[in-house]
Amino acid sequence: MTPQELKDCHARIAPYIHRTPVLTSRLLNKISGAELYFKCENFQRMGAFKMRGATNAILQLSEEQKSNGVVTHSSGNFAQALSLAAKSLGIKAYIVMPSNAPKVKKDGVKEYDGEIIECEPTQHDREKTAKAIEEQKGATFLHPYNMKDVILGQGTAAIELLEDHPDLEYLFAPVGGGGLIAGTALAASFFGTNCQVIGGEPFEVDDAYRSIKSGKLEVNKTTNTIADGLKMSIGDQTFPIIKEHVKEIIRVTEDEIIASMKLIWERMKIIVEPSCSVPLAALLKEKNSFKGHKIGIILSGGNVDLNNLPFRTI
């Protein structure tokens, strides 16, 4: 992937996404000892950066492909993002979701006119069901993170952040399937001025951390984290970029994630989801290493179930 491809991608999707604001907080600067710039993708359309990659992936299809619609399997933000991106572009989206997906997630997809196809809650059945839709409807399968056009789209948040603040020395992003951190790392290496990228990852799903250590693609053995957007394992498209361009992955505990989320809610007065709070948790954990530096943090999304918040527990 080239700087020109990433620039073209940004120009392509710009009419369909928000250029999200960058917020600062004196109090969080004080707590961290660094100068922090928060790129607020929680204010992105449908509430997460996933809108960027989904929009780019659809725009790269041929007219014939568009006319047959798109399909994905996801129970998270990508399901909503693909539904809204498809709707904005006037095409059909089929979303394969496990039968046990929370009602709030299904409602999100329906609100954006995505067509839900239920499957058994296993990886095998998800893939089989999506395959069937590809064959029956001629729809194009779009992967939530493990494909070039999605990775490029996710990298555009970092492009905007670096346009606004070209002298950032570090960019922090969460690591789930790796689409966001890979796109961010490409943007930093193409457009940053000696800007290093650091990933935040829950201990409970630390496949990226372990993959970098071992040099080969590791998978998560549990998914026991509150950061529900980070449960996926990184893929064969995202891992090589992460291995080459991400300086370090810092792992955090569940309590550190919740404490970081609470800090952002209380101090910045904005809603972020647990996955979104992982990079700040990572920074605060290792704050002695980053004191005095200018740091960008990608706040990835703000879709939470307000009836099921974790604050009572800490």
Add this chain to the structure above:
Amino acid sequence: MTPQELKDCHARIAPYIHRTPVLTSRLLNKISGAELYFKCENFQRMGAFKMRGATNAILQLSEEQKSNGVVTHSSGNFAQALSLAAKSLGIKAYIVMPSNAPKVKKDGVKEYDGEIIECEPTQHDREKTAKAIEEQKGATFLHPYNMKDVILGQGTAAIELLEDHPDLEYLFAPVGGGGLIAGTALAASFFGTNCQVIGGEPFEVDDAYRSIKSGKLEVNKTTNTIADGLKMSIGDQTFPIIKEHVKEIIRVTEDEIIASMKLIWERMKIIVEPSCSVPLAALLKEKNSFKGHKIGIILSGGNVDLNNLPFRTI
């Protein structure tokens, strides 16, 4: 109070406050049928517009008065605002708080180096205790809302909103003691272009609504509302301004307040407190009267106790 006084006040406090952003939301425009501009005082320093009035009131003191400090009785945002404003200006703040005030409120004052003096939880003892501090310390008493310099300060949020969007046809603000709505009404009448001001008030504490009806100052008989910033009754300084310049007060139920708060959290991804959600609740209740209009809404504050949220109840 004159346009020049209000302009001077804004210039005086500008170095000590944030110029808060104005946010929009396609979804809330769609739901309301109007074009909404949200002035985000929840992003103000210490999380509420009260910072404006507190700063102005202190800056208007003589050097001798400043050297003896300031005192107020408040268990809400004004206690924190006065503490932080005093701290920023290098003077001492004494805060009289009822002994049963929530720990989260006391911690807020302590964080900004306000000195808490506890009193019995009655209006009589609050006033008596504040009076004693005035006499012992020579501190100047500043009222949370019922004084000119505080009203002028609160009006500066509307000045900024009208500078950004001069053609707003309505401004909505919550009504508690009346400092914010009175300042907003002055700003709209001085600097708006035929801009009408509408108040939102909980049914449970509808003294302003009843005072306008009867033409004389009514008081609240209960304070049974989740909108804890709106429990005070309007005062003899705020009422005449409200009577002259506020077009209408719309009353809302507790469930309408919580539903509006949930809507703002979920759709705008920002934290607002219950009191802050009252104007949108009022607008949505009477939305047929406001369809197609350009409307400014003052989001007054974002200080909530995350361990005690109301969403499970609806």
